Amino acid sequence: MKLIAAPTSPYSRKVRIVLAEKRIDYEFVIDPPGDAATRVPEFNPLGKIPVLVLDDDTTLFDSRVIVEYLDLASPVGRLIPDDTRHRIQVRRWEALADGCTDAVVAVMVESRRAPDKQNGEWIARQQGKVDRALKAISEELGSKPWCSGDHFNLSDIAVGCTLGYLDLRMASLNWRKLYPNLEKLADKLARRAPFKDTESPKT
Ligand SMILES: N[C@@H](CCC(=O)N[C@@H](CS)C(=O)NCC(=O)O)C(=O)O
Numbered sequence: 001m002k003l004i005a006a007p008t009s010p011y012s013r014k015v016r017i018v019l020a021e022k023r024i025d026y027e028f029v030i031d032p033p034g035d036a037a038t039r040v041p042e043f044n045p046l047g048k049i050p051v052l053v054l055d056d057d058t059t060l061f062d063s064r065v066i067v068e069y070l071d072l073a074s075p076v077g078r079l080i081p082d083d084t085r086h087r088i089q090v091r092r093w094e095a096l097a098d099g100c101t102d103a104v105v106a107v108m109v110e111s112r113r114a115p116d117k118q119n120g121e122w123i124a125r126q127q128g129k130v131d132r133a134l135k136a137i138s139e140e141l142g143s144k145p146w147c148s149g150d151h152f153n154l155s156d157i158a159v160g161c162t163l164g165y166l167d168l169r170m171a172s173l174n175w176r177k178l179y180p181n182l183e184k185l186a187d188k189l190a191r192r193a194p195f196k197d198t199e200s201p202k203t
Contacts, residue, residue, distance in 0.1 A: 001024075001026050001027070001052060001053060001054050001055055002026060002027045002028075002029050002052070002053040003015060003016065003019065003026050003027070003028055003029065003050055003051075003052055003053075004029045004031050004040060004043055004044075004049055004050065004051040004052075004053065005028065005029070005030065005031075005049050005050040005051075006030055006031065006032040006033075006049055007030065007200060007201055008032075008168065008200045008201065008203060009032075009049055009050065010101045010161045010162065010164065010165035010200075011049070011050055011062065011063040011098065011101070011161075012049055012050040012063070013161045013164065013165075013198045013200065014063050014067065014098075014157055014158055014161045015050045015052070015063050015066050015067060015070070016028075016194070016198045017157050017160075017161070017194040017195060017198055018066075018067045018070050018071070018079060018154070018157060019070060020193070020194035020197065020198070021077050021079060021157070021192075021194050022070060022071070022074045022076050022077050022079070023074075023076055023077075024070060024073070024074055024076075026052075031049065032049075033047050033048060033049055043059045043061075044059060044061045046061065046062075048061065048062065050062070050063055050066060052066045052069070052070075063098070064091075064094060064098070067079070067080070067094075067154060068080060071154070078153075079153050079154040079157065080153065080154050081149065081153065086148065086149055089148045089149075089155070090148050090149075090153055090154050090155045091154075093140075093147050093148050093154075093155030093158060093159065094154055094155060094158040096133055096136060096137060097133075097137065097155075097158035097159045097161065097162040098158060098162070099129065099133060100129065100130055100133035100134060100137070100162050101161070101162045101165050102129075103126040103127070103129035103130045103133070104126075104130055104162075104165055104166060104169055104170055105169075106122075106126040107123055107126045107127055107130065107169075107170065108169045108170075110122055110123050110126070111123065130166075130170070130173070134166075134173075134175055134178070134179065134182070135179075137159055137162075137179075137182065138178075138179040138181055138182050141159075141181055141182065141185060142181065143181065145188075146185075147159055147185075156185065156189060157189075159182075159185065160185070160186060160189040160195060163175065163182060163185075163186045164186075164195075164199065164200060165200070168200050168202065
């Protein structure tokens with residue numbers, strides 16, 4: 001199977017970490033959707049990455065659908081619990097972390113526009129989402145070793161990708177100083193090879 005993605009995409013990183021944690025082989029096809037020559041819309045009408053292309057040419061998107069497929073496709077190192085209650089908790093963590101990432105992306109896109117074209121209200125609204133989501137992530141993690149349950153799972157992967165993306169696009173937020181428990185989690189995650197191997201280039 002092929003993963004159409006980009007090295008700096010946080011949603012693609014989540015999928016790459018899941019693939020590595022589950023030891024699933026794949027071909028990594030780099031195709032940033034912002035490039036003029038991108039072929040992403042041929043695989044996903046929404047023009048977004050990541051897209052997983054299966055061996056029979058079925059295409060899967062978005063990242064949440066892909067990770068669910070991958071977790072069910074291989075029994076190795078299950079990342080989404082079977083138990084309904086715990087499963088919903090994990091998916092909620094993922095929604096919170098991904099939603100925080102969505103808002104970071106929105107701030108970045110708007111801030112890259114010419115200063116006279118930027119909508120300050122929109123930026124503040126998105127920044128509010130980032131700030132509240134991070135606070136909620138920190139409070140809900142508390143002093144627990146992992147986000148949800150007793151073991152590492154998809155919730156930790158999703159939160160780790162969001163924190164990594166904050167380092168890349170919103171370093172001035174200094175989340176490590178604001179939330180030492182998130183730093184502790186991030187340090188623990190950074191020691192896992194799938195996280196180390198997918199660290200984003202600083203571009
Ligand atoms: N909810 C989607 C978000 C995917 C997404 O927004 N990807 C970005 C790259 S990080 C993208 O492809 N943006 C191009 C665009 O929106 O046109 C997922 O989880 O896969």
